[in-house]
Amino acid sequence: MTANRSGHRYRLRVYYEDTDAGGIVYHANYLRFAERARTEALRQAGIPHALLVEAFNRMFVVRRAEVDYAQPARVDEELVVVTTPIAVGGASLVLRQDVQGLDGASRVVLTVRLACVSVDGTRPARMPPLWRDGLRGMMAEDDVPDQEFG
Numbered sequence: 001m002t003a004n005r006s007g008h009r010y011r012l013r014v015y016y017e018d019t020d021a022g023g024i025v026y027h028a029n030y031l032r033f034a035e036r037a038r039t040e041a042l043r044q045a046g047i048p049h050a051l052l053v054e055a056f057n058r059m060f061v062v063r064r065a066e067v068d069y070a071q072p073a074r075v076d077e078e079l080v081v082v083t084t085p086i087a088v089g090g091a092s093l094v095l096r097q098d099v100q101g102l103d104g105a106s107r108v109v110l111t112v113r114l115a116c117v118s119v120d121g122t123r124p125a126r127m128p129p130l131w132r133d134g135l136r137g138m139m140a141e142d143d144v145p146d147q148e149f150g
Contacts, residue, residue, distance in 0.1 A: 006082075006084065007041075007082045007083055007084030007096075007098075007138065008037070008040065008041035008044055008045070008082070008083045008084075008138060009080050009081070009082055010036065010037035010040050010041070010080065010081045010083065011078060011079070011080050012033060012036070012078070012079050012080075012081070013076065013077070013078050013079070014073055014074065014075055014076060014077045014078075014079065015075070015076075016075055018075070019074070019075045023074050023075040024072040024073070024074055024075075025072065025073040025074070025107075027067075027069065030067060030069075030099055030107075030108045030110065031065065031067070031110075033079070033081055033099060034065075034081060034083075034097045034099070034110050034112065036081075037081035037083050037097060038083055038095065038097070038112070038114075041083040041138065042134075045134040045135070045137065045138055046130075046134060047130060047131045047134040047135075052128070052131065053119055055128075056125075056128050057118060057119050057125075058116050058117065058118060058119065058125045058127070058128070059116070059117060059119050059121075060093075060114045060115070060116055060117075061114065061115055061117055061121065062112060062113070062114055063092070063113045063114060063115045064112070064113040065110060065111070065112045065113075066110065066111045066112075067108060067109075067110050068108065068109045068110075069107075069108050070105075070106045070107060070108060070109065071101075071105060071106070071107050072107065073099070073101065073107045073108075077101060078101075078102050079099055079100065079101060079102075079107065080099075080100045080101075080102065081097055081098070081099050081100075082097070082098045082100060083095055083096075083097050083138075084096045084097075084098075084138065084139065085135045085136070085138050085139045086111075086139070088127075088132055088135045088136050088139070090126045090127065090132075091115060091116045091117075091124045091125060091126050091127060092113060092114060092115045092116065092124075093113070093114050093116075093127075093135055094111065094112070094113050094114075095110075095111070095112045095114065096109065096110070096111055097109070097110040097111075097112060098110075116131075
């Protein structure tokens, strides 16, 4: 797992349990791969989910996920999930997650919008500055906004 301005990279291998009867990754499992990669990206940036919950009584929830299936991944294939923030706001963020083969070709590209909410999930909550700054630090230079969005 590595992180830089071009995103966090999370490697994984496709196991039989991740596939359908034909040995192709079952479509919903890409969401699981993306969740693991998001968690590790935050941990690598020094802003783990557990600290957000324990210290600030906040958590991230998925508000919207768009998935574009380009090529199938298959059993025993190694994949890399590249997670890059593309917009960071006061209480929400948008991530691009590109699931690639080791050849660099995209298998699936996800655009995920997350909301920061109170742990009871009843209301939006602003992200602590440490999280906003950490996420912005993962953005490509071209993507860093001049101002925040909602």
